[in-house]
Amino acid sequence: MSQNVTQDLIEKCIQGNSNAHKKLYELTSKQMYGICLRYCKDAEDAKDTLQEGYIRVFGKMKQFEGKGVIEAWMRRIFVNCALENIRVNKFYTETSDISEEFDLGFDSFTIDRISQKEIMETMQKLALGYRTVLNLYAIEGFSHAEIAEMLGINEGTSKSQLARARAAFIKEYKKVN
């Protein structure tokens, strides 16, 4: 999909060509919608975030200047956009420290095969705080320090939230299967 995003298209987008904007949207919307779905609480929220994200991307296009890969650059904007929405909605209220839930004894539990659909279904059931940390750490690959800065929490909180999020994920997954 990203193979088709050419340098020409990016330059046209920077110039503000609306056809180029539409092309870029068509090429990347699925990928970006995936991000929005992962972070937002429902499909309606994801749709709003997707729209907001694209408007922001096209507005900030001049700042890209060939810094690496357009898709990765865009993804960062969408993640920030989604996080802002979460913050606005004040869903991220769980900032308690390490609790009893920390060690639930799921270490031996391994998942061999799990589809994207199953992951999404399980993620939807998690608390938004858990989901956000899991998304940022496991999938996006941010460090705890980065996550702490992005969410305005302590690094320790980020770590404990992640541990609890993993446990909660496996718990939810086991419930269904």
Next chain:
Amino acid sequence: MNNLDEILKQQMQDFAPDAPNIWAGIEQGMKANASAQSGVAGSKVVLSKLALTVIKVTAIMAIPASVATFFYTNNSKKENIERESKVSELKVPIAVNSPEISLDKTQVTDKPKETFTNKEKYVSNNLIQTQEAYINDNFIEHKLNVENKQQEGLSNRNLEQTSTPVIVNDIVSNPTIPEIDLDDKIDSIENIENNFEATEINKNESAFIKTPNVLTPNNDGLNDRYVIEIEGEKLFNLKIYNFNNELVFESNDKNFTWDGVSQKTGQACNSGIYYGVLNFKFINNDKLQTQMTKIKLIR
């Protein structure tokens, strides 16, 4: 537990479900943004126009007023000294005419001092002349400025010319530029023949490029190393970025192999999505082309 992170990463990094079509909404949002910006800009222009007109009006109003007061005070003095009624009669039309001739207060206030004893015609003529002189002066100044700038430009160019050898030395000492790479120079004679062959291929067939999208460095003989097959190129630069847009590999050699180890840290890269950005030029086409490939690294 880390198993979960790996699974999530592998499964979800390229999660791309069917998106709802919201282009209309985006377009509307863009338009709203654009109009908001232009609206702000427009109001600024309107404001500045208004301000200009206000300034103009006040200037026009102020000039006759100041001139009139000036003449009034001076006239009263003159009348006291010389008691000439003719002079005061003559001054009235000057006050009316002056704003049309000049908007510059300093000129208007300065001029009558010199021409006070002269008659009306001389005064107005002098005003016009001085204004013309003023404009001419400005013009000459402008010309001088332009000439100075040109001279500066010339001197800059001279500087650049004198400093170019230094830059050339820099380039020579930089091994990353493929054209001046010493190894390339040694090979170049041998390469000429190959290149000629390549151009022939280009004429008959088309130059081709093949970029795989998967890398599994597990020594099973399949996709253990990332290679790109390219034929008929004259410039080659590959950069591989990780999922977070950090450069992990770069090469100017088309015969490179990447085994999934980061050039920066020397550590094996984790499995996940990587992006290859390939910049190249074909021999028969001078245009720099870019191709992006998504590489899935599975360990």
